[in-house]
Amino acid sequence: MQRLSITLSNSMKEHGYIDSTEADIYEYCFDYLLAQIVYDIVIMILGLLLHQPGITIIYLISFSSLRRSAGGYHAPGRRSCSIMSYLLYLIILSGAVFIPIYKPTIWLCLYIMALGVIVILSPVSTPNKPLSDFRKKKMKRKTCIVSILLLIAYIVFYTIKISKYYITLELCVIIMLIMLIAQLIINKGKE
Numbered sequence: 274m275q276r277l278s279i280t281l282s283n284s285m286k287e288h289g290y291i292d293s294t295e296a297d298i299y300e301y302c303f304d305y306l307l308a309q310i311v312y313d314i315v316i317m318i319l320g321l322l323l324h325q326p327g328i329t330i331i332y333l334i335s336f337s338s339l340r341r342s343a344g345g346y347h348a349p350g351r352r353s354c355s356i357m358s359y360l361l362y363l364i365i366l367s368g369a370v371f372i373p374i375y376k377p378t379i380w381l382c383l384y385i386m387a388l389g390v391i392v393i394l395s396p397v398s399t400p401n402k403p404l405s406d407f408r409k410k411k412m413k414r415k416t417c418i419v420s421i422l423l424l425i426a427y428i429v430f431y432t433i434k435i436s437k438y439y440i441t442l443e444l445c446v447i448i449m450l451i452m453l454i455a456q457l458i459i460n461k462g463k464e
Contacts, residue, residue: 275304312355316362328369328441332362335423337447342415343395343406345452346459361448369441377431380443384427387446388420397456400463 281298287292291299299400313333320329348354396412398404404412423442430439 277303277307296369309353314360315359319362320366325366325370328366328437329362331426331438331441332365332445334364334450335426335442336361338419338444339391339416339423339449340452342412342419343391343449343453344397344399344412344456345449346456347399364393364446365441365448367436368444372440374436374440377436380439381427381431384439384443384446387443387450388424391446391450391453392416392420394450394453394457397453397455397460400460 279300281303282291282296284400285299286296316333317326317329320326348357392413395416396409398409407428423446427439427442430436430442
C-alpha cells in the first residue's frame with residue numbers, strides 16, 4: 274500500500290501536478306485512502322461470504338460516519354488498527370445476528386442515550402492531533418447531523434421490525450461511545 278502511495282505521489286510530482294514540498298502530504302493521503310478502500314472491500318466481501326450484506330452496509334455507513342465526525346480512540350499502529358477494525362466488524366456482525374431481542378423499547382432508550390452522550394462528548398481528539406476550535410465546531414455539527422440520521426434509520430428499522438439492522442446500529446453506537454470514553458481517559462492520563 275505504501276509503495277503504491279509513494280509511486281502515485283512521485284508520479285504526480287514528476288508530471289508537475291503537485292509541488293515537491295507537497296509530495297509527503299499526498300503520499301499520506303493516498304496511503305490513507307487506499308487503506309480505507311481495501312478495508313471497505315474486504316469487509317463487503319466478508320459480509321457477502323457470511324450472507325450478511327445488509328448488516329455490513331449499515332455497519333460501514335454508520336460506524337465510519339460517526340467515527341469520522343466524533344473522533345475517539347486510535348490504535349497505536351497500523352497493524353493494531355487493522356486487527357481492531359476487523360475484530361470490531363466481526364463483533365458487531367455476531368451481535369446483530371445472535372443477540373436475542375428482549376425488551377426492544379429498552380434498546381431504543383439505550384440507543385438514544387448513547388447517541389446523546391456521543392453528541393455531548395464529541396469531538397474527541399488525540400494528543401498527537403489536537404483540533405482547532407474551528408475544526409471542533411465543524412466536527413460537532415457533523416456529529417449532530419450523523420446522529421440525527423442514525424436515529425431516523427434506527428426508528429425506521431425499529432418500526433418495520435428489522436431487529437438485526439437496528440441492533441447493528443445499536444452496537445455501532447455503543448462501541449463508538451466506548452472508543453470516545455477510552456480516548457478521553459487516555460487524554461486525561463497524558464495531562
